[in-house]
Amino acid sequence: MGLQSRLSAVDQKIADAARLAGRDPGEITRIVVTKFHPASLVRDLHSLGVREAGENRQQELSAKTAALADLDDLRWHFIGQAQTNKAVAIRRSADAVHSVDRDRLADALHRAAEDDSILDVLVQINLTDDPGRGGVAPERADALAEHVLSLPSLRLRGVMAVAPLDEEPASAFARLRTVADGIRSLEPAADWISAGMTGDFAEAISAGATHLRIGSAITGPRPDRG
Numbered sequence: 001m002g003l004q005s006r007l008s009a010v011d012q013k014i015a016d017a018a019r020l021a022g023r024d025p026g027e028i029t030r031i032v033v034t035k036f037h038p039a040s041l042v043r044d045l046h047s048l049g050v051r052e053a054g055e056n057r058q059q060e061l062s063a064k065t066a067a068l069a070d071l072d073d074l075r076w077h078f079i080g081q082a083q084t085n086k087a088v089a090i091r092r093s094a095d096a097v098h099s100v101d102r103d104r105l106a107d108a109l110h111r112a113a114e115d116d117s118i119l120d121v122l123v124q125i126n127l128t129d130d131p132g133r134g135g136v137a138p139e140r141a142d143a144l145a146e147h148v149l150s151l152p153s154l155r156l157r158g159v160m161a162v163a164p165l166d167e168e169p170a171s172a173f174a175r176l177r178t179v180a181d182g183i184r185s186l187e188p189a190a191d192w193i194s195a196g197m198t199g200d201f202a203e204a205i206s207a208g209a210t211h212l213r214i215g216s217a218i219t220g221p222r223p224d225r226g
């Protein structure tokens with residue numbers, strides 16, 4: 001199966017899951033995660049109509065945005081764990097950062113503003129019991145959101161999470177929904193829920209996800225990086 005048929009098969013499944021959940025498929029944004037694949041694949045996706053791309057490593061994000069600078073209607077989502085010393089490079093390349101999980105990273109992204117632009121950010125929630133995984137603990141999400149709201153060059157858009165491996169995605173996404181509701185009560189415009197990957201996007205859609213981050217179901221298996 002080629003890229004085009006994988007993309008349309010996924011979009012069909014997204015539409016089916018949305019209808020099943022009583023939702024309008026048009027309110028769901030499908031981000032194609034292209035990590036480890038070459039920039040040429042992103043260009044192919046763009047020619048098929050893809051306008052939202054995701055990367056989880058700063059170096060790859062910077063390289064691809066440079067290689068594809070002519071595609072000026074392509075929006076880039078940074079979805080990986082970020083070191084504060086990469087904030088300038090991330091901010092230069094990303095239209096949205098989904099993985100803000102601590103005050104210091106929010107501060108660094110704010111300080112990285114090079115003009116009067118506003119960067120869309122999401123607070124990443126850790127749905128596991130392992131503090132080593134990315135994301136802020138759910139009970140600290142409101143405090144982090146308040147901190148983001150205090151930084152004028154950042155626009156809080158909502159929450160992001162990855163479902164734990166050892167839990168049903170539906171129950172994990174239900175907890176995310178609760179955190180999302182809390183943050184939306186602080187900032188009504190922060191209504192994005194970034195959740196759902198190749199293995200669990202249907203469950204994410206029924207839990208209210210607005211932004212799906214789908215990689216391998218569309219791109220095919222990732223090239224081996226050793």
Ligand SMILES: *Cc1c(COP(=O)(O)O)cnc(C)c1O
Binds near residue numbers: 079196198214217
């Ligand atoms: C790689 C990645 C995805 C996409 O994963 P697939 O299982 O290939 O769809 C989504 N979110 C994050 C944070 C990722 O790193």
